[in-house]
Amino acid sequence: MNRTDANIGENILERMRADLKRALDKPVEDRRWAMAIDLEKCVGCNACTVSCIAENALPPGVVYRPVTEEVVGEYPHARLRWLPRPCMQCEEPPCVNVCPVSATWRRPDGIVVIDYDACIGCRYCIVSCPYQARTFDFGEEHTDLSAHPGQPYEIHRPAFENGVERQRIPHSDKSPVGNARKCTYCVNRLEAGMLPSCTNTCIGGATYFGDLSDSHALIAELAGSPRVMHLKEELGTSPRTFYLS
Amino acid sequence: MKKPVLALAWLVLAAIGVVGVYQRLTTGHELAAYGSYIPWGLWVASYIYFIGLSAGAFLLSAVVYIGQVKLLKPLGPLALFTALCTLIMALVSIWFDLGHMFRAWEVMLRPNFRSMMAWMVWLYTAYFGLLTVETVLAMVEPTRPWVKLSGPRGAIARALTRIPVPTAQVWVRRLALIGVPLAIAFHGGVGALFGTVGAQPFWHSSLVPILFLTGALVSGAALLLAIYWLVWPKRDEQFKATTRLLSQILLGLLCFDIILEWAEFSIPLWNSNSQEVAVFAAITTGPYWWNFWIVHLLLGTLIPLGLLLTQRKRPAALALAGALIALTFLSVRLNIVIPPLTFPQIQGLQEAYVSPHLQFNYLPSSFEWMIVAFVVALGSAVFAIGTAVLPLLPSTDPGDGDVAKEARHV
Numbered sequence: 193m194n195r196t197d198a199n200i201g202e203n204i205l206e207r208m209r210a211d212l213k214r215a216l217d218k219p220v221e222d223r224r225w226a227m228a229i230d231l232e233k234c235v236g237c238n239a240c241t242v243s244c245i246a247e248n249a250l251p252p253g254v255v256y257r258p259v260t261e262e263v264v265g266e267y268p269h270a271r272l273r274w275l276p277r278p279c280m281q282c283e284e285p286p287c288v289n290v291c292p293v294s295a296t297w298r299r300p301d302g303i304v305v306i307d308y309d310a311c312i313g314c315r316y317c318i319v320s321c322p323y324q325a326r327t328f329d330f331g332e333e334h335t336d337l338s339a340h341p342g343q344p345y346e347i348h349r350p351a352f353e354n355g356v357e358r359q360r361i362p363h364s365d366k367s368p369v370g371n372a373r374k375c376t377y378c379v380n381r382l383e384a385g386m387l388p389s390c391t392n393t394c395i396g397g398a399t400y401f402g403d404l405s406d407s408h409a410l411i412a413e414l415a416g417s418p419r420v421m422h423l424k425e426e427l428g429t430s431p432r433t434f435y436l437s
Numbered sequence: 438m439k440k441p442v443l444a445l446a447w448l449v450l451a452a453i454g455v456v457g458v459y460q461r462l463t464t465g466h467e468l469a470a471y472g473s474y475i476p477w478g479l480w481v482a483s484y485i486y487f488i489g490l491s492a493g494a495f496l497l498s499a500v501v502y503i504g505q506v507k508l509l510k511p512l513g514p515l516a517l518f519t520a521l522c523t524l525i526m527a528l529v530s531i532w533f534d535l536g537h538m539f540r541a542w543e544v545m546l547r548p549n550f551r552s553m554m555a556w557m558v559w560l561y562t563a564y565f566g567l568l569t570v571e572t573v574l575a576m577v578e579p580t581r582p583w584v585k586l587s588g589p590r591g592a593i594a595r596a597l598t599r600i601p602v603p604t605a606q607v608w609v610r611r612l613a614l615i616g617v618p619l620a621i622a623f624h625g626g627v628g629a630l631f632g633t634v635g636a637q638p639f640w641h642s643s644l645v646p647i648l649f650l651t652g653a654l655v656s657g658a659a660l661l662l663a664i665y666w667l668v669w670p671k672r673d674e675q676f677k678a679t680t681r682l683l684s685q686i687l688l689g690l691l692c693f694d695i696i697l698e699w700a701e702f703s704i705p706l707w708n709s710n711s712q713e714v715a716v717f718a719a720i721t722t723g724p725y726w727w728n729f730w731i732v733h734l735l736l737g738t739l740i741p742l743g744l745l746l747t748q749r750k751r752p753a754a755l756a757l758a759g760a761l762i763a764l765t766f767l768s769v770r771l772n773i774v775i776p777p778l779t780f781p782q783i784q785g786l787q788e789a790y791v792s793p794h795l796q797f798n799y800l801p802s803s804f805e806w807m808i809v810a811f812v813v814a815l816g817s818a819v820f821a822i823g824t825a826v827l828p829l830l831p832s833t834d835p836g837d838g839d840v841a842k843e844a845r846h847v
Contacts, residue, residue, distance in 0.1 A: 241790065253473060253794035260785030277783055286635060292554035293543045312543055313536015315476040316554050322636035324782045327473035328536065330794050331465045365465060370536030423783070427635055 207410050208387055208402055215403035216385060221300035224404035225377055227388070228414045229276050230436040233398035236261055236274035240390035240399065244278075247378060247389035249351040249360060252332045256325075256375035257390050276399070278390065279304065279325040279375035280423065280431030287317035287326060287374075296372075302432050303379050305354050308367035317372050322424050323431075331369040333362035352380040377401070404432075447814060454811025460804055461533055468804035472794030474786070475778040479771070479801035480534040483809050485627055486656070486770040487527035487816075488561070489649065490763070492624035493657015495520035495568060495616060497686075502575075502613035508679050514579065515668075515829045516661055517572045522823070523660075524565060526816035533808050553630040560623035567619060571612040573597070577605035579828035589826045624653050631773065639716040639777035644701050651694045652769060658687045659741075659762035666756030668824060671831055680752040687759060688745040695738065712780060719776045724798070728768045737765030775799055 215223045236259055244250070244257045257278045264273050285304050288296050295310035296317060318326045335346050350359045353368075354376060360368060378388040386392070391401040402411030414420075419436040460468055471478035498516035501509045532538055545562070548555040576597060583594035628649030631640040662683045669676055705713035720729050741758035748754035779797050781787050787797050824830060 253792040255790040255792075255795070258786060258789035260783060260789045262785050275783070275785065277786070277789075289549075289551045290554065290634070291549055292552045292558060293540075293547050294549040295543075310540075310543060310547070311537070312540040314534075314554060315536070316552070316630075318473060318476040319778065320634050320636055322782055324474060324786060328466070328476055328794070330467050330469075330472075332467060332794075363464070363467070365537065367537070370465060372536075 204397055204400070204410060205387070205392070208391065208400065209385075211402040211406060211409040211411070212382065212387060213385060214406060215409070216383070218403075218405075222405060223301040224432070225281070225301050225303055225382070226402065226404045226411050226415065226432045226434070227278060227281075227377065227391070228400040228411055228420075228434055228436060230396075230398045230400070231273065231275065232436065233396040234259070234274045234276060234394075235396045235398075236272060237395055239393045239395050240276055240278075243389045243393035244375070247351075247381070248353055249349045250373075251329060251360070251362065252334055254327045254329050254373050256327075256373075275435070276390070277323060277325065277423075278377075278433055280323050280429065280433045281377065283430035283432065284428055286320045286322065286427075286429060290316045290320045292316065299379075303377050304374070305376050305379065306372060306374060308354075308358070308371045308373075311367070311371040313370040313372070315372060322427050322429065326372045326374045329360075329368050329371055329373050331363050331365075337362070355380045355383060447817060450810050451814040451818070453807050454814045457804060457807025458533075458811050461808060466536065468802055470799055470802040470805065472792075472796055472799075474781070474795055474797050475775065475799045477534075477774050477778065478799055479805040480530050480808060482767065482770040482774045483812065484527050484531040484534065485649070485774070486767045487523045487530060487812070488627060489624065489653035489766070489770070490657050490660050491520045491523040491527060491568075492620045492650075492653040493655065494523060494661055495564075495620050495657070496654060497658055497661055499613040499617045499620075502610050503617070506682075508675070508682050511831060512661070512665065512679065514572070514575045514827070515665070517568065517575055518820070518823050518827065518829055519661060519664060520657075521568050521572055522816050522820045524561070524568060525819060526812045528561075528565075529815060530809070530812050533812075553626060553633050557623060557626040557630055560619065560626050564616070564619050564623050567612055567616050571609055571616065574600065574605040574609045574612070576827055578602050583828075593826060621650060625650055636782065637777045638712045640773075642701065644697065648694075648697050648701060651690065651697055652766065655687070655690045655694045656763055656766040658683065658690055659759040659766070662687055662759030663756050663763055666752055666759070668830060672752075677750075677752055680755050681749060684745050684749070684755040684758065687762070688742075691738070691742060691745070691762065712777075715780060716776050719779060720772050723776070723779075729772060732765050732768040733772065736761055737768065738762075 215225075238259050240257050241255065241259055245255070248256065250256065257276055259274050259276045262273045262275070264271055281302055281304055283302065285298055288298055288304060292314060293310055293312055295312070296304060296306045298304050313328070315328055318324075318328060335342055337347065348359065350357050352358075358368070360366075362369070378386070378390075381388060388401055391399045400411050400414055402409040404412055404415060406412055414436065415434070417436055421435045421437045422431050423435070469478065494516050498513055498520060500506060501513040501516060532541060535541055544555055544558040548559065550556065576593070577600050580590070580594035580597050581602065583590045584598060585591065586594065625646040628646030631637075632642060632645035634640050662680065665683065666680060702717055705711050706717065708714065720726075741761045744754050744758035748758075779799065781797055
């Protein structure tokens, strides 16, 4: 399948939402969530990065979906290429094996999650991830609340990562401060029937999401494309996030 | 050095350390210079440094108790206690490094034995237990003459009278025997913790656990030689002979370590495109080149090598060689931990999202050094108390000096 086939005559967001709804009707162990990112369509706007930060109320230094920028070729034929990098949700995740307290694991649907209340903050998972998809929460805040008391939206802003409502307290020792953190494909949104935040906000329609085990799903069609590329395939991590190059 | 000067230096170190601990407890990791791309820094390097010193000192004590080397026999309790002090320093270093310090016990309650870190924690907990029991048993015989003394020495001696001397001697030897594979396993495990990380080609080598073991032996032997010269009260012929024997052991270990280090660095150099070559280039020509060339190679290898080879009859020079190796070994540990992490796993990540904790360069902050100051102050205090109240040195034998006078008086 080439890039345009997925677009002709259909709203891909609507199709992915219908795919998601079908997947949610199945037991969790029968779902195989995956994400595809079409590098030809990514325009490097960073909307996905920003929406991810907003969705998960991420503090400074914690980022789940940075977008790298690379100059390809030389003037006058130089052009930019972007690569959004969410968690790869590996089928053989190195981060899971190294956790000394089993605080991180792969769910039956393939999403790698972290129990913030069990994580001891050793950061072994961070050094072991070949994609640097985990970051550490140092407890910082975007706003200097010592200068002014802060607005309610700044200081009482819960996040719903892993389906758990949690109020983060900056500059404290309360989780998720002091924990490794990562993208979960917005599992809380998925279970509420919504696409991941980055997929929803991608202005170029470059991010696809769905259930690989559903042969009618758009993601399953894209997985058969000759353009499919996995990052660092040689490491044997079998990422569920793949790219169309 | 005079005692008041040492005491003043210790007070300064302890005061700096206490401020660091206060900052750590009130601000967490916010003041640390490491981040999410270089997640391990000075405290992890200090941990593997101190734990290496401990494993090395313990393995040398095992030579004393298992091998029954007559010349080294008086050194047994001192080696064991040095191993205990440095182990405490290592554990405190890594404890401060945890994001959630008070969840450390979770590794005992819900271990994941697919993780080398879980193995390491379980093994060094076992080692801690064994080392403590062995140290206590090693004190049984030498404390017997103190039974009638007043003060802490007498109290310790009386508490130990419940253990018969022959039983203690037999069990010290048995524990030393059990301890050898345990020390090899736990420190090899620390090496394997790095060696099993497939994402870091510089660490991902079967040689790494072996390098950790030889590094432990070299640094542990060097520390013991320096401490022996520093604290041993009798400067007789036996002292000179013991210093010489320790220096010869150290020389052999140092040569073996150099060969292994050469193997570790030179083999990847044949593949000019590998990330290992880039890491090696960063170590040797990067912003901290001096850490390799001056601190490690010159001060920690070549000068000690020269001293060990040419100054065999001068205990002070041999001890200086030991002190140089032991102190500069931190640079070896820093060069293992930090340089591989300064390379982005995905090109462009360094500019993709900017934050002070998302950097690919690292220089430990003053806050991190303050915690290390606390660890050193703590370890040296435990060591000083140990030498004061335990029979680690011959001067504490009641056959001579003030202790004998006190014993006669009692």
